[in-house]
Amino acid sequence: MNVLVFGAAGQLGKAFHVLLREHKNLNVLYVTRTECDLGDPEAIARVLKQSQAKLIINAAAYTAVDKAETETESAYAVNASAPELMAKYATQHDATFLHYSTDYVFDGSKSDFYLEDDVCNPLGVYGKSKRAGEVAIQKAFEKSKLGQYAILRTSWVYGDGGNFIRTILRLAKERKELKVINDQYGVPTHANWLACISLELCLDSDSQIKTFPSGIYHAVPSGEITWYGLACQVIDSAIEAGETLKLKPEAIQPILATDYPLPASRPQNSRMGTQKLRTVLAAKNLNDSSSYNETAQISAFPDWRKMVQKYVKDLSAK
Template identity: 40%
Template sequence: MKKILVTGANGQLGSELAVIATNYPNYEWIFADRTQITLDDLILLRVQLGAINPDVIFNCGAYTAVDKAETEKELAFAINHSAVELIAKFAAQKKAKLIHISTDYVFDGSSSVSLSEEAITNPINVYGESKRVGEIACLKEDSDSIIIRTSWVYSKFGNNFVKTMQRLMQERDEINVVNDQIGSPTYAADLAKVMMIILESPNWIPGIYNYSNEGEISWYEFAKAIKEFGGYTCKVGGIPSASYPTPAKRPEFSLLDKKKIKTIYNLDVPNYKESLKKMFVK
């Protein structure tokens, strides 16, 4: 029986993979939190990987605190670069399948058209920089690996924009949300299913793939959809990013082009509203 190691088990994607794991009893699943797979300690990480000896690695663990990364650069790079490099090296040596999760934040946001996998990367914050060098290291150490870039991830698990909006819309009469950052959200449950489709497919074609739900929206429009499905009465206003300064810059436009993954893996990608609705009815 093949063994699947999921890093970042308590995160949004790791938690969604745990939900669908019951549909795949033909695998032995190992859901590792930060104590079982210690991404900021390479010596320990090497030992832990050797002890588990997986056939498949879903690397969902990452340093994702975008604003904190500006002051914790060393830690962000340790987890998002050095650990990824080591995991990819291990996967290549053991001939284990590796799917590594990356981000739309590898782009600078200056594009006006959806970004393909070949689009030029130019991260504008430390988090994006750390994830980009992690991508490069992953493909260099394991040319057979698959990287999935995703954006605006949310789930019923963990902390995310949807859950924050749900809370604020119940606590306040009025909120403001930035309306000049454009992209598309990703329901982690959808992404978890896609990872299994890729793993089970006879077509294992290495390289970078983009995945998010369909739709081109701002965070403000996303908030309005959350209000609609939640039936909240809170007033939602749109504001420019300049009115809501953060330590880390965000890309203004990071809509991912998904043609490649849809074609190769014959995927039908749901619209963001369709997926958001699923989270509300669960």
């Protein structure tokens, strides 16, 4: 079966590299930003036609949250127009489409965990462009009886590439004090875990497509934390792993988001409930004994701390 992965050089794209290479009967085409400009509809169409993919994974996105405020056209081209073209191709060729969205489609005013059908009210251009991509995909599939799709909303992704955790570790070797925002809540999500859960949803152990209810799913591990709490956990984990740091956990100062103004507003509450995805995966695993990967069973929605601890330990060992 042919598989196409956009955003192959990103953290999520690299995670799919690791997982999909285990399957000899998959013909996977990985596409990077330099190989396909997602702002160019003709380039996207060429790659889609070349791939003849039955599984299309869009792990690419315009993620420069602050730059998006001035680079509006680029943000919408990559986050809305490009996914729409991919979705339309999937509906025309009876393919499965996996797309990734964000907690930034919400304004963060809800006091509880967000559900998939909660009202979206993005605060900035980045969130608005990602929401536009969601709507475009939904409309494309509403007009066709072919294909299936999953829009997986996630948050605070880290993996093989630049991210908050790596930044904290770098600063901890350079500074003795650090200020980190403590009134924005979310869930750190390991890219490898996200890719694994994604494939659990759509592939069986024979690398064949599994059917699932098309729609939006929230895909994050269990738990919640603030950026400040995550920074403290990262430093604690690094010290446990034997790292020599200038920065100690007690030297991290919690601050309010208003004390660190940025061009684009961020949602204060990015917590997302995952019961919908858990329920669908549980149903699939009951009906299919040949689950894609035993590490991605429905029980594997671990607390984010376990994965962050292991991630930091692995980084320290390199």
